[in-house]
Amino acid sequence: MDNHDEPAVETAGLVKLFGETRALDGLDLTVPRGIVYGVLGPNGAGKTTAVRVLATLLRPDGGEALVFGKDVRRQADEVRGRVSLTGQFASVDEDLTGMENLILIGRLLGHRRHAARDRAAELLEAFGLTPAADRQVKTYSGGMRRRLDIAASILSTPDLLFLDEPTTGLDPRSRNQVWDIVRAIVAQGTTVLLTTQYLDEADQLASRIAVIDNGKVIAEGTKGALKASVGVGAVHLRLRDAEQRAEAAEILRSALDAQVILDHDPVAITARIADGGGDGGTERGAAEQASRALAELGRSEIVVDTFSLGQPSLDEVFLALTDRPATEGSAA
């Protein structure tokens, strides 16, 4: 019955309107099976809307959306049997305890009473929630809530798991825990569609990434290809003397073959480093290029106060892809 060549998700020209707002405006997405697929976009890009349409919670107004070859409109029930959703806002019942939440979902998935209880206990244990099992979820921290939410999503292993901004608002430790969980889930064969606002999260987890903005895909590809199109990193400099900024910008431009951005701050310069090839490891390539640029600046007696090398931020990705900052689109 199931055709294994079929992608996990395939959408064509997907449209969803909220009054005047075109939340999805012709979204074309193909998610292969067995990977973590990152959907990257700023506030209001349409990530949540896309996930809700694919999880059969919203009816699209136009276009096609297939999940494992099944139409989300006409074969919604079959789609529901294979997917699981962890929404952007906790999709667990705040009034119930962690244990009760998992038993509830287990029973609704068809587990018998004892099996549901055993499975709930097993998951709470694995997710480090056993000490909080009998506490109401409203007393949980953000990270615990997330973990419980994800546990509820994998009670019966889904073929496709939607994670809508799973780490927004979490501290670095909780974030790493969620990342470990995601890696374990995908290693076991589930396809994960993960939305995020953070390039480094997509970088850590996803093997393919789609960048969306205003309800459309504006870039798509493997992680490597996407990064190469944006540059491998950005150098942030602060000069001692604002007078020297123009000269410094010129040196950086020629030394790095980079796009240089002059900030509002008169002594700050940001330069995006293109992927120079390096030696396989792109990070190293970026570091090498940056130190070469610093040397050039020193030779011209330009004093650099502070220097940092970072991955391109989502803002920079956006700037590169759309020639406008990411934040513009979110002004609701």
Add this chain to the structure above:
Amino acid sequence: MTTARAKDDEIELAPVAENLASVLVAKERPPRPSALSASITFGWRAVLKIKHVPEQLFDVTAFPIMMTLMFTYLFGGALAGSTTEYLQYLLPGILVTSVVMITMYTGVAVNTDIEKGVFDRFRSLPVWRPAAMVGYILGDLLRYVLASTTIMVIGLILGYRPDGGIVGVLAAVGLLMVFSFAFSWVWTMFGLFMRSEKSVMGVSMLVLFPLTFLSNVFVNPKTMPGWLQSFVDVNPITHLVAACRSTMSGTWDGGEILWVLVASAVLTVVFGTLTMRLYNRK
């Protein structure tokens, strides 16, 4: 001591990496639960909520007590000459009124829940679609039983004596449960499309007051003007009260009982369908 304890918690609260892989191993999916089993599970959720916040039962006990006392002593002397005599007439009506009034909390519960993320999860599960809504109503039946019991107890204390005996009373309560289940679909519908809890309450009152007062609950409709009588005659509450009175007094009016059962079926089909249409579109 306390700091060591906090440390313990912290360590335990981290996911255990070795365990993760083992719990994730694809397990065979159990067959889907039946419609009934899914509905009962949702009903269990409603009961758990009562367990965690038992104060919410105050409404369903205090309100019926107040209604019974208020109307017995307010109208008793004037309408029937004595309060005990009036109580024989009033009690089945008060029982119906109180329970039908608290059915509106179903709409409020649906409305406050629907905006929460947990509803997304329910709606993305492959279960019988109406189960979540049926679950609310099943949970609420528990409140209705509680309210009915309260009223019967207070009625018996005040001097009400059902000639139909325990069987008649149980039949009346059973009939009331059937009708309330059906009537609750009106509230699930409002709960789904109204924008706020307050507006759900507002609409509920607008429906409930005429429905309960323009009926045979408090006075015999024969004393009313003709145009009002014709409304009272088609009001389902009138028939429900007549049916309950008949079983509680042991006279068993089959026609009224049938009327109530048919009305319940119609309410369930019409408002159940409307509710599910809204639920699927939400």
